[in-house]
Amino acid sequence: MKYIDEFRDAHLAGGLVDAIRRQADSRRRYRLMEFCGGHTHALARFGIDALLPDNIRMIHGPGCPVCVLPIGRLDSAIELAGREDVILCTYGDMMRVPASRGTSLASVKAQGADVRLLYSSADAIRIACEHPGREVVLFAIGFETTTPPTAVAVRQAHALGLRNFTVLCNHVVTPAAMLNILEAPALRETGPAPVDGFLGPSHVSTVIGSRSFEYFAREYQCPVVIAGFEPLDLLQAILMLIGQLNEGRAQVENQYRRAVSREGNRKAQALVAEVFELRRLFEWRGLGEVPYSALKLKERFRAFDAETRFGLNYRAVPDPRACECGAVVRGIKTPEQCKIFGTACTPESPIGSCMVSAEGACAAHYAYGRRRPAREGGA
Amino acid sequence: MHRTKGYIRPLDFVGGRIEMTHGSGGKATAQLIDELFMAAFDNEWLRKGNDQALLALPPGRIVMATDSHVVSPLFFPGGDIGALAVNGTINDVAMAGARPLYLSAGFILEEGFPLADLKRVVESMARAAAAAGVAVVTGDTKVVERGKGDGLFINTTGIGLVRDGVEISAERARPTDAIIVSGTLGEHGVAILSARGPLGFESPIESDTCALHGLVAAMTDAVPDIHCLRDPTRGGLATALNELAWASGVGMNLVEASIPIRPEVSAACELFGFDPLYLANEGKLLAICAKGQAPTLLEAMRAHPLGERSAIIGEVAADPLCFVQMTTRLGGQRHVDWRRGDQLPRIC
Numbered sequence: 001m002k003y004i005d006e007f008r009d010a011h012l013a014g015g016l017v018d019a020i021r022r023q024a025d026s027r028r029r030y031r032l033m034e035f036c037g038g039h040t041h042a043l044a045r046f047g048i049d050a051l052l053p054d055n056i057r058m059i060h061g062p063g064c065p066v067c068v069l070p071i072g073r074l075d076s077a078i079e080l081a082g083r084e085d086v087i088l089c090t091y092g093d094m095m096r097v098p099a100s101r102g103t104s105l106a107s108v109k110a111q112g113a114d115v116r117l118l119y120s121s122a123d124a125i126r127i128a129c130e131h132p133g134r135e136v137v138l139f140a141i142g143f144e145t146t147t148p149p150t151a152v153a154v155r156q157a158h159a160l161g162l163r164n165f166t167v168l169c170n171h172v173v174t175p176a177a178m179l180n181i182l183e184a185p186a187l188r189e190t191g192p193a194p195v196d197g198f199l200g201p202s203h204v205s206t207v208i209g210s211r212s213f214e215y216f217a218r219e220y221q222c223p224v225v226i227a228g229f230e231p232l233d234l235l236q237a238i239l240m241l242i243g244q245l246n247e248g249r250a251q252v253e254n255q256y257r258r259a260v261s262r263e264g265n266r267k268a269q270a271l272v273a274e275v276f277e278l279r280r281l282f283e284w285r286g287l288g289e290v291p292y293s294a295l296k297l298k299e300r301f302r303a304f305d306a307e308t309r310f311g312l313n314y315r316a317v318p319d320p321r322a323c324e325c326g327a328v329v330r331g332i333k334t335p336e337q338c339k340i341f342g343t344a345c346t347p348e349s350p351i352g353s354c355m356v357s358a359e360g361a362c363a364a365h366y367a368y369g370r371r372r373p374a375r376e377g378g379a
Numbered sequence: 380m381h382r383t384k385g386y387i388r389p390l391d392f393v394g395g396r397i398e399m400t401h402g403s404g405g406k407a408t409a410q411l412i413d414e415l416f417m418a419a420f421d422n423e424w425l426r427k428g429n430d431q432a433l434l435a436l437p438p439g440r441i442v443m444a445t446d447s448h449v450v451s452p453l454f455f456p457g458g459d460i461g462a463l464a465v466n467g468t469i470n471d472v473a474m475a476g477a478r479p480l481y482l483s484a485g486f487i488l489e490e491g492f493p494l495a496d497l498k499r500v501v502e503s504m505a506r507a508a509a510a511a512g513v514a515v516v517t518g519d520t521k522v523v524e525r526g527k528g529d530g531l532f533i534n535t536t537g538i539g540l541v542r543d544g545v546e547i548s549a550e551r552a553r554p555t556d557a558i559i560v561s562g563t564l565g566e567h568g569v570a571i572l573s574a575r576g577p578l579g580f581e582s583p584i585e586s587d588t589c590a591l592h593g594l595v596a597a598m599t600d601a602v603p604d605i606h607c608l609r610d611p612t613r614g615g616l617a618t619a620l621n622e623l624a625w626a627s628g629v630g631m632n633l634v635e636a637s638i639p640i641r642p643e644v645s646a647a648c649e650l651f652g653f654d655p656l657y658l659a660n661e662g663k664l665l666a667i668c669a670k671g672q673a674p675t676l677l678e679a680m681r682a683h684p685l686g687e688r689s690a691i692i693g694e695v696a697a698d699p700l701c702f703v704q705m706t707t708r709l710g711g712q713r714h715v716d717w718r719r720g721d722q723l724p725r726i727c
């Protein structure tokens with residue numbers, strides 16, 4: 001495959017692995033978090049973890065949109081799907097996620113709820129046009145990459161004067177969550193987060209630009225390297241992070257220059273700014289409440305807000321006490337250090353957020369990496 | 380006594396549709412059987428007009444397999460539900476090392492289903508059965524109300540004869556055995572994907588649906604003591620290997636670089652986030668045999684038109700946890716786990 005195989009070249013990868021081994025100082029540890037679930041998946045799929053020396057530990061962060069969605073928000077979607085007049089439109093990866101009382105979107109669909117799988121937010125608009133007598137709700141989730149398509153749908157609904165289209169908005173923003181990983185009230189009990197540097201998200205950065213992480217790197221003295229999704233991207237970005245840490249630098253560097261600029265996609269940013277505003281507080285599964293970390297529709301588009309239209313009351317649902325997802329996504333524990341990992345909590349019957357999607361930290365480790373000896377966790 | 384049949388207007392295979400009476404067991408059912416199924420599958424057993432087929436089987440061990448087909452869409456690049464229903468069951472029979480002999484076919488039709496489409500499917504089944512040298516000797520047709528089915532479902536059952544000395548079974552994989560696939564993987568899955576409208580993607584990839592008993596015969600001729608055979612259909616190579624590993628109580632080590640996958644399939648997988656190891660195949664098989672016999676088996680497979688791109692992709696290992704693992708192209712290690720959820724529903 002042109003433009004892909006080049007970034008999976010085993011010979012070049014070997015060279016990068018050698019360089020990482022040479023440059024990694026054997027007297028110190030490197031605790032690197034890949035924020036994004038896509039990176040977690042790629043590291044696991046290509047077996048990259050196993051190529052790294054023992055003193056480099058990759059910590060799987062919370063950047064999996066399915067994983068961080070709190071159960072209470074999913075309960076709201078299921079409540080809406082249960083209404084006779086509603087067609088609930090969702091992306092496929094939400095279908096199997098367990099909600100309260102043993103339900104899921106898949107189970108209510110089997111009981112007769114009209115739940116439709118989407119490939120694109122534009123499909124929801126089409127469905128709303130085709131069914132003027134039904135309420136069509138777009139169950140919108142995701143980071144900055146999926147927000148612009150939702151904004152487009154809302155604008156389109158506005159332009160078409162659709163009265164039967166609303167969005168159940170759960171869009172979240174990356175930089176706020178990264179801040180929270182390093183500085184959250186929860187850390188007062190556990191001590192400082194054991195993260196020395198971040199692999200910055202790739203697709204998210206194409207939208208918001210690498211400069212969105214500059215404040216973070218400067219204020220927290222934590223290096224960030226924006227990395228692509230291919231094996232060579234990841235290895236090169238890890239090498240760049242090691243270089244920064246060895247030199248005591250804390251900057252934003254951009255490994256993924258073929259797609260990410262410092263400014264990002266201005267058009268998409270303008271679109272999002274037109275339609276959405278920040279919520280003061282939003283609950284993340286695993287992280288808890290994170291200030292200014294999610295979006296809601298602006299007043300002008302409130303007619304398309306499902307929370308307003310249907311008068312939804314949010315009820316938080318805590319994860320089971322045995323679940324250690326919060327500690328896992330902060331790097332305080334490895335998946336294997338959670339008592340229920342692989343026993344009570346498996347991809348077939350997930351208990352914690354990190355197990356509900358293939359991109360979750362625990363699910364990726366369960367599917368791809370269980371055989372390797374667990375690396376030490378903790379600070 | 381002279382029998383006369385009253386005039387019946389022939390079925391309209393251009394604009395006609397299935398009606399509830401076609402499944403009622405009366406005249407309309409008889410007409411559908413006569414004008415469509417008999418005409419396509421014609422053989423001595425069907426001609427007798429019995430509700431069952433009386434078969435004189437040669438001595439030996441008989442295998443039997445059944446498979447229901449619900450693929451959506453019914454027609455896709457490289458095949459259709461009819462060819463799939465015949466080849467799928469023939470392959471299930473053949474994976475015991477058997478020579479398939481006879482098939483049955485059961486049809487569940489939805490009221491309103493176009494007769495033209497049904498004719499196309501049935502003729503495709505007849506072609507596939509004739510090509511495989513297997514007769515469809517008995518059948519059944521039922522009709523459900525509009526909205527209670529999805530056009531057409533087909534069940535086929537097949538029986539076949541296993542010759543002496545062949546003992547192919549899922550629990551026979553042993554450490555150091557070689558793992559061989561008969562060709563490139565994932566084509567059926569991608570063909571179905573491209574035939575589904577909403578993704579709006581076109582691909583030159585056609586389904587690999589075909590009957591594999593000829594290849595299996597060539598393989599058992601060369602190496603009668605093949606330990607395991609499986610056609611990696613739903614769930615793909617990864618699922619089939621996990622099933623065999625579990626059944627045999629062994630692990631498996633694969634080498635990613637040796638697994639044959641066409642670049643178009645890899646590209647489609649990249650685009651849609653699928654893993655080709657989990658995509659369905661309908662014309663490939665997976666064989667496990669003793670390491671010492673692997674070169675002979677591989678040579679026999681490559682000499683057959685359906686096995687030209689056969690390759691040894693790994694070996695069986697002792698592992699009480701029954702993990703399937705893979706050395707990646709980069710030299711890393713990953714676990715190739717059971718599939719979870721649906722990568723693609725209604726694939727066959």
